[in-house]
Amino acid sequence: AILVNMARSKRATRGTYSPSAQEFCNPRVELDHVLKPPPEERLI
């Protein structure tokens, strides 16, 4: 199964920092609470 292989191949420590977030979340643009990255979930 693809998903399982993906899950296996994922590094266990994935940061969610990305410079593109800086572009997206422009500090002067008020983003709704929905658009805060949610706490990371892992598959068990």
Added chain:
Amino acid sequence: DSTTPLPSTTETIPQTLPDHYGADNIKIIKIEKSTEPLGATIRNDGDAVVVGRVVRGGAADKSGLLHEGDDILEVNGIEMRGKSVNAVCDILAAMEGTLTFLIVPAAAQGRGHSGRDSVLHVKAHFDYDPEDDLFIPCRELGISFQKGDVLHIISQEDPNWWQAYREGEEDQTLAGLVPSQTFQHQRESMRLAASERYPRTQRKSTTLLCGKTPKRKKKKGTYAEGGYPMYANTVDEYEPEEILTYEEVALYYPRANNKRPIVLIGPPNIGRHELRQRLMEDSERFAAAIPHTSRARKDHEVDGQDYHFITRAQFEADILSRKFVEHGEYEKAYYGTSLDAIRSVVNSGKICVLNLHPQSLKILRTSDLKPYVVFVAPPSLEKLRQKKIRCGEAFKEEELKDIIEKAREMESKYGHFFDMIIINNDTERAYHQLLGEINSLEREPQWVPAAWVKAL
């Protein structure tokens, strides 16, 4: 899929509760695990390890014992509280057989798998790659898809993240995550609002920003195959950017007496005309819609065969009552293709072949005609050059670049309407590819906008 717990899967209330967790409603549940994941996600909440979601298709879902919000204290005697989700994930990945969970159950809230049976089928109108998505809660469950892909949405419990299978991959054990329509729409409208306030210098020329772009004047003198300039019904001078998410689709089963019209879309000089001519050689099977005109009939012409000859006043009235899919003016006379003309081909049991401007798709799609839209695309610049040389056609380099640029613009603006894309590198090959597709349309069910099927 059954919701009855597997025989080996149990739920018990322990006789002696471990009291160092300070909870008085601890439950013990047992779930059988294979080498595959159980199909639940976990997130950290302070010190706690909490079930984030239960994924359709997995052992956790089938057991019905794990629920969103359950606080996992121990698994097989290993304490989980205080561990990071990554550590927990690693520990559980190595486990097999009976897993004994010690949990503090979430406060039961409206469980019982709402909408378990109703699947929503949608066609994606945008490309999506979970690897590039900051907001997906669980990246390893993300499904990537492209414009035009069909997704089967099996759970909308989380308003932001739907659980889905991609068409053709229904045999996947676990469902995956895709952004919900609401979430995608919200995200895109924010992105647009942001880019409007802070315009990037590198903006694609095709992007129109609300109120920022001066009205574009239509260029006169672009000639359609008919030898006269065509303008679509919808005057496309200025449209605010539309946010494309998903469109609900349904299966349409072919009907012998109701053949779907084939619409060829594409940049000029790409060979749509030749493709149409090749199809029409089989006049038993294919036919063109007879156009209307306001010009005078010539002696050798037959009304209702060459053209429907109508007065200028009548033509203008018909334009206003939206009878035309597209129309244009050439040498002071109107020409146009009407919905009724297409319908009469359909009623004659033949397949109507149309070469239209993509702007005509909107009105055609809202009709009852169920068009099948084929985008005839150019090959790469190099291949296009070779093709022109092969066919002995004179060309300017600029023209080739223009064809490719126009195709790119069409695809980005109207791509979500295309049922099929043919790269026309060789007319004969393209014709056989198209014919093969048309043949399969007569045999196999297709995904079409749900509204088309509901209206039947």
